[in-house]
Amino acid sequence: MTKALAPDDIRDLLNRFASAIMLDQVHVDGLPPEKFHPQYNGDMWLAWRLDHLAYLNTLLMTVDTITPNLLKELTRIAVTKKPATVRRIAIELLAECASGTCPREDVATARLFFGRLIHELSDSSNAIPTDRDAKTSMFLWLAATDPLRIGRDPECGYGDAAGLTG
Numbered sequence: 001m002t003k004a005l006a007p008d009d010i011r012d013l014l015n016r017f018a019s020a021i022m023l024d025q026v027h028v029d030g031l032p033p034e035k036f037h038p039q040y041n042g043d044m045w046l047a048w049r050l051d052h053l054a055y056l057n058t059l060l061m062t063v064d065t066i067t068p069n070l071l072k073e074l075t076r077i078a079v080t081k082k083p084a085t086v087r088r089i090a091i092e093l094l095a096e097c098a099s100g101t102c103p104r105e106d107v108a109t110a111r112l113f114f115g116r117l118i119h120e121l122s123d124s125s126n127a128i129p130t131d132r133d134a135k136t137s138m139f140l141w142l143a144a145t146d147p148l149r150i151g152r153d154p155e156c157g158y159g160d161a162a163g164l165t166g
Helices: 007-029 042-061 068-080 083-099 110-122 134-139
Strands: none
Touching: 007 042, 007 068, 007 110, 007 134, 042 083, 042 110, 068 110, 068 134, 083 110
16 A cells, blocks of 8 residues: 555645646746737736635645545545546636635635545546555646646637647
């Protein structure tokens, strides 16, 4: 069995995700205006990134609320679920949390957020038996570029031009 994930691993994941969001903003800020769709609203997408960063900060402050059983379940998911599946579901859940479309009390801590992520993934049949390292697999839940998939939005237009499709 792979080594179980620890709170520091989750903290590292959240910090890496926040860093990827900030780097994405720097990347977008450096693109020439002609790379964007005419309806692109840079202020709106900056606010979207900032909302995600604020929520990630909430999760970072509450990582120690994650129970050992929850860490075991996250470990199981990391080694048995396709990273792309976890990434898609995690990004959708983060969007709901950052935008406030789900009740904040349901996702107010890292324990509640990751518990909900586990629940959402329980319906997914994309399991792959493997001997992968849980921590390494968990980091595959993050996209290296465009972590919030903003560039793929039809009103942005810069995804294809920046090589962010996929």
